[in-house]
Amino acid sequence: MGEAWPVCGLEHCCGVRIPDFDHCLRHLEPGQRDEYFDGLSLGAEVDLRGTELSGELIEKLVDAVGSIDGRRAEFGRAEFAGARFPGPVAFEDVTFFDADFTNARFEGGARFDKAGFRDSTTFHRAWFGGPVSFRDCAFEEVGFTTATFSGDTAFDRAKFTSDVSFSRQTFGAVSFGETEFAGEAGFGSSRFTGRATFTGAKFAAAAMFDGAVFDDDARFDDAAFDGEATFDGVRFHAEARFQGAVFTAAERFGPVSAERLDFGRATFRRRITLFAASPSMDCFETRFEEGVTLRLVRQSMLGLERSVFGKASTVTGAASVTSVEGVDVADLVFTDVDLADCCFAGAHHLDKLRLEGDCTFGSYGNRQVLAEERAWRSRRDAPVGPRRIADLYRQLRKAQEDSKNEPGAADFYYGEMEMRRHSPATPWSERVILHLYWLVSGYGLRALRALATLAVLIAVVSTSIWLGGFKTTPAFGDTLVYVAQSTVSLETKLASLPKDLTPLGEVLRLVTRVFGPLLLGLTLLAVRNRVKR
Known part of the structure; x- marks a missing residue:
């Protein structure tokens, strides 16, 4: 492979000279060409290196070799290195024993459907300018290094059936739909x-896509990766789909x-451990049987509907989670995640969800609220x-308290409390109490x-007592001090105040002694809820 060969006698033709003739197959006289084909039989070795071969010549070549097992032809050693195929050619249902297509140029398309490539086959540096089909082929040992x-x-x-490399x-x-790779597959x-399709492909050993670039959609739906699957540094410029993989x-x-x-x-x-930089990532019904660490390295919309986390899992990074509907979040940790648009309805064990770092929610007024x-x-x-919604808040509150x-x-x-206050299912008497609770202290x-x-x-x-709470009218300032002291159940020491209260004054004094400490207590409760550790 690669050594010089005796070339055609015509100037500028680099096709290999046919034995016993002075020219390559293309430039033989019709009678000489028929003589060459008549000399071929089952398992024939052919040497057509550097030759320009039309579809008609290939068809005659295949028919001349023939087969006894129902296939179109069975070649022995087949040398097509440097050959040029200017038009469409068909090697369908052909068997090759040791074939060399190094540097071959298929300019008009080629069909190898159902072909069998036994022993060693090489397509190193081959160039396929038109459509090419290897559907239903069987490759024992083949190389496509730097083919185009x-x-x-x-x-x-x-x-x-053995290792194959499509690297670089x-x-x-x-399309590699339902293709089976028994050995390592390198890409x-x-x-x-264009679009790359690996739907239903089976990788029994390592599948290596490190550094690959996909300019169009990539489809790996229902693919089976039984060995290592490496995608380090892969760039998908469009959608990458692994549904059912x-x-x-x-x-x-x-x-x-x-x-x-x-x-x-x-x-x-x-x-x-999954690292991704994508504006949109969907994990609908995805199963992480042993858990996952999801690291999203730039802003991403992440959907987790009905995902299954078999063991402790973490979602971290600048991700915006859109939904955990149907997810059991008992073993899930969100770290530095945006939950402003996350739908929690339908999630299981929300009371065990852990939120760490800077997890943010949406806002309403001056508080964090759920998307619901x-x-x-x-x-x-x-x-x-x-x-x-009240149930969702209750479970998330318990998770935070725990x-x-x-x-x-x-x-x-x-x-x-807000949702209880607005819920039609809440009894009206309870709603009245909740309204008052909200009005005077924002639920403490x-x-x-x-x-x-x-x-x-x-x-x-103070104003009411000053106007009619004492039998004589004191100074308003003294009245204000009196009411403030009554608020904390202190007896006044002011000598300028009248000693006797009117019935109205007694009632007002009772009101301040009941509601004053209550409001002070609610104030302290609110402070405690914001600073407690």
Whole structure:
């Protein structure tokens, strides 16, 4: 392979000279060509290096070799190194024993469907300018090092029984649908300029895509990765889809970048660390049987609906989680995650969800709120109503309290009380109490509101007592001090105040002695809820 060969006698033709003749196959006289074909038989060795071969010549060549097992032809050693195929050629249903297509140029397309490549076959540095099909082929030992596939390429249902490398190659649109790789499959540093399809492909050993670039969509739906699957540094410039894929041995995926990553219904048998940079990532019904560490290295919308986390798992990075509906979050930890648009309705064991670092929620007023509450406030007929939202807040509050994060639990408690106050299922008497609780102290969480209510109480009572609470009218300042002291149940020492109160004054004094300490207590409670550790 690669040594010089005796060339055609015509100037500028580099085709190998046919034995007993002075020219290559293309330039033989018709009678000489017939004589050459008549000399071929089953298992013939052919040497057509550097020859320009039309589709018609290939058809005659295949028919001349023939077969006895129902296949079109069976070649022995087949030398096509440096050959040029200017038009479409067909090697369908042909068997090659040791074939060399090094530096061959297929300019008009080629069909190798159902061909069998036994022993060693090489397509090193071959160039496929048109569509090429290797559907249903069987490769025992084949090499495609630095080959170029410019047109549509199909390897659907092909079988590679040993290691194969497509590394550092260029593909147009290519399909490996249901292809079986018994040995290692290397696609490292290759570029896929068209859609790349690996739907249903089976990788029995390592599948290596490190450094590959996909300019169009990549489809790995229902692919089976039984060995290591390495995707370090892969760039998907469009969508990368792994729906239903199974990763049996992989323990690391990425880092990869993509416009969209879809792992819907995929299964990871071992604990996986997944690094991704993608604006959108979908893990709908994804199964992480041994747990996962999801590291999202730039802003990403992450969907986790109905995902299964078999063991302790972590989602970390600048990700915005959109939903955990149907997820058992008992073993899940969110770290530095944006939960502003996350739908929690339908999640299981929310009371065991752990939030660490800077996990943020949406805002309403000056508090954190769930996406469900925001949706309900914008549209009162939203699917999730106040009663269910209150349950969500209650479970998240418990999770925060169990992790000793009382300040973090405060907003969840406020949200729970708000939803109870607005829920039609809450009895009217309870709603009245909740309205008053909210009005005077923000459910015991708004210290300034409780202080303001206390100030209003003191001012109103002071004015009322000054106007009619004493049998004689004292100075207003003295009355104000008297009411303030009554608020904390202290007896006044002011000699200038009248000793006797009117019935109205007695009632007002009783009001201040009851509600004053209550409002002070609510103020202290609000402060405690914000600073408790």
